[in-house]
Amino acid sequence: MAGQHTLDETERQVQARLGDLKIDFEAMAVTSNLFRAANAVRNYLERTVLAEHDLSWTAFVVLWVVWIWEPVESRVIAEEGGFSKATLTGVMQTLEGRGLITRTRSSKDGRLVLVKLTAKGRKMMKQLFPEFNKGERLALADLKRSDLGSFADLLRAVTLTVDAQKTN
Amino acid sequence: MAGQHTLDETERQVQARLGDLKIDFEAMAVTSNLFRAANAVRNYLERTVLAEHDLSWTAFVVLWVVWIWEPVESRVIAEEGGFSKATLTGVMQTLEGRGLITRTRSSKDGRLVLVKLTAKGRKMMKQLFPEFNKGERLALADLKRSDLGSFADLLRAVTLTVDAQKTN
DNA sequence: GATTAATCGTTCGGGTACGAACAGTTTTAA
DNA sequence: TTAAAACTGTTCGTACCCGAACGATTAATC
Structure with a gap:
């Protein structure tokens, strides 16, 4: 997975389809990678650990x-x-x-x-x-140990933000 | 969402059920929050933007x-x-x-x-x-703008790590 | 205390979501 | 140049997954 196209290529293609409309590419990259990561981890654990226990x-x-x-x-x-x-x-x-x-x-x-x-x-x-x-x-083996704490904090912040939106 | 229980409470409960077995609580917190975040964002966007277009x-x-x-x-x-x-x-x-x-x-x-x-x-x-x-x-409104880049990098690293596992 | 409102879990209908097995196509090997 | 292997997309069976509507229970309001 992880996509065979680079981020730059993708940005160019999006912009080409929307003219000069302002797009938040950083937000796009975060959510896109958020789902890729969640999907990858989930499928991996399902196929390995969880499959053994059905x-x-x-x-x-x-x-x-x-x-x-x-x-x-x-x-x-x-x-x-x-x-x-x-x-x-x-x-x-x-x-x-x-x-x-x-x-x-x-x-x-x-x-x-x-x-x-x-x-x-x-x-x-x-x-x-x-x-x-x-x-x-x-x-998570390839991530720096010292990054895990702030990584979890960022993820938690996303959930909190969205849940706050929900109640409005 | 975001759970009504604190991380500390959860760790204590897990440890109580496993004796002195070594558990990587930092990894646990990251994956747990990864799915919470992905789920929250997905449900939010489905209920708002995507629902309008069915x-x-x-x-x-x-x-x-x-x-x-x-x-x-x-x-x-x-x-x-x-x-x-x-x-x-x-x-x-x-x-x-x-x-x-x-x-x-x-x-x-x-x-x-x-x-x-x-x-x-x-x-x-x-x-x-x-x-x-x-x-x-x-x-992502509540996150610091300067964090978005490294956030996306961390997520990408997770996907790459898992995909590398897959092929072994 | 009777009506109204809020909450909880289930059911229903339709759309994902997967692995496994399959048929058709292309590539590789012998 | 056949036979075997690899690859692609579909079908099948089973299990999720959600919003909406529902019946049952409790809480709130008057």
């Missing part, structure tokens, strides 16, 4: 959130994972069918559903997460 | 690549966009049905398919891309 990316994220915060409400999982409630329902049905999680309606608030891992789910995560983390480390 | 994210990426590089082979679109050929086929069928692109088999190499925009497709992109770029700018 898990999709989203299924893993759900398991991870529940593993850390159980018992946890559905809405929290969706929020932490960054996907919709509709998506979550489907994924949790799959995971429940495989005996990895349980769902129970809250007795305090009949609207809420509380999610926990089963013993099987916990056992899987205890083995899987270290493998997953090793994959994460490999995906 | 386009999905992937459909937009396809149109963008074709717009810049037409005539372009299918395999290049998949590579540039970072998704599979199977995904691309479905999206292009939708776009062709809406009269935004055309597909023709190459006369030089019967395996290849050349993709172009229709006049309608070009007209749409000429209006849509500036709107999209404005959305990108808003998503």
Whole structure:
């Protein structure tokens, strides 16, 4: 991936199609590379670590959130994972069918559903997460260690900015 | 989104579940925030700019690549966009049905398919891309201008690292 | 306390998204 | 120059993924 065309070529082509319209090429480069990177890492981890456990990316994220915060409400999982409630329902049905999680309606608030891992789910995560983390480390192996902190901060800032837009 | 739990809390919970197993929390924070950011930006742009034109994210990426590089082979679109050929086929069928692109088999190499925009497709992109770029700018509005360059470089480095892993 | 509003999870419909298997084309080897 | 290998795009099956609409529950308003 990473594109066979250089950034300069791309800018020239865009400008040629838009005349002298002002375009923010730096913003374009950031978002474009943001998705390339996210896609690349996701596909890589899905094909390697997660495939061995027959898990999709989203299924893993759900398991991870529940593993850390159980018992946890559905809405929290969706929020932490960054996907919709509709998506979550489907994924949790799959995971429940495989005996990895349980769902129970809250007795305090009949609207809420509380999610926990089963013993099987916990056992899987205890083995899987270290493998997953090793994959994460490999995906970032060529970056300078000292850059990781500010890198994470920049990414966090993007999420915060967009979420602020959303509520307006 | 952005999670209601702090990073420290999360690290403590992970460590509590794994004993003294070594985990790379910096790598974990980067990938976690990478996906949160990508998801947030994507959902934001889909709900605002792209929804007005009834386009999905992937459909937009396809149109963008074709717009810049037409005539372009299918395999290049998949590579540039970072998704599979199977995904691309479905999206292009939708776009062709809406009269935004055309597909023709190459006369030089019967395996290849050349993709172009229709006049309608070009007209749409000429209006849509500036709107999209404005959305990108808003998503990055809170970041320091001087950070954008190195931010893009870090993201590019991740993609390159993962792609290098892939071929091994 | 009854009506209204807000919240939560599910369902529904349509559009991605992938790997694997496939058919057609081109290239490479023998 | 055949046979084998490599490559491209499509189809297939399964699983996501979302917004919108929905029923159930709780909270707010009067």
